[in-house]
Amino acid sequence: MAFGRLERTKGSEPMSDINVTPLVDVMLVLLVIFIITAPLLASSIRLDLPKTDAAKPGDPPKFVTVVVDKTGQAFFNDKPVSQGELANELQGAAKLNPETEVQLRADSGVPYGRVVEVMGEAQKAGLNRIGFVADPTGAAPPVPAASQ
Numbered sequence: 293m294a295f296g297r298l299e300r301t302k303g304s305e306p307m308s309d310i311n312v313t314p315l316v317d318v319m320l321v322l323l324v325i326f327i328i329t330a331p332l333l334a335s336s337i338r339l340d341l342p343k344t345d346a347a348k349p350g351d352p353p354k355f356v357t358v359v360v361d362k363t364g365q366a367f368f369n370d371k372p373v374s375q376g377e378l379a380n381e382l383q384g385a386a387k388l389n390p391e392t393e394v395q396l397r398a399d400s401g402v403p404y405g406r407v408v409e410v411m412g413e414a415q416k417a418g419l420n421r422i423g424f425v426a427d428p429t430g431a432a433p434p435v436p437a438a439s440q
Contacts, residue, residue, distance in 0.1 A: 355393040355423075356385050358414070362399045364406045378410070382417035393421040 358378070359367040366373055368381040385392045394414045398407050414422055 354389060355395050356382070357395045357397065358382075358410055360396075360398040360402050360406060360410055362401045364402060366410060375409075375413070379413050379417065382414050382419055386418040390418055391421065392419055393423055394419050395423050395425050397425045 357367075357369055359370070361367070366375070366378050368378055373381060382394070396407070396410065396414075398410075411422055414420075
């Protein structure tokens with residue numbers, strides 16, 4: 293028996309090139325999708341709308357700020373006011389724009405009755421859009437358990 297070297301064929305080397313064919317395929321598919329959907333996004337009906345002064349776009353409804361502090365003192369746009377002055381200020385804001393929103397900021401220690409009084413003044417003035425402003429980061433105080 294003769295011991296000899298068997299010749300081995302050299303195997304294939306790893307491929308070090310990037311195959312761009314799948315990338316090109318994906319890009320072409322995306323291009324076709326955008327070509328098809330772009331005309332659908334635009335309105336295909338062309339209109340020449342009539343002109344009128346009644347349909348002019350208005351300013352967005354403005355707002356006024358009413359603040360009630362711990363002592364029950366009311367502030368209209370950061371200016372301290374009495375109950376009568378608050379009613380006058382709210383009526384003036386309603387005359388300028390009846391769609392004015394009242395942003396009500398009340399301290400958590402203010403009695404509920406005082407907040408209702410301020411809301412009543414706003415509604416008497418004709419301002420029905422009332423928004424309550426709260427601190428989103430503050431945790432709500434714990435609710436006391438009802439005793440029996």
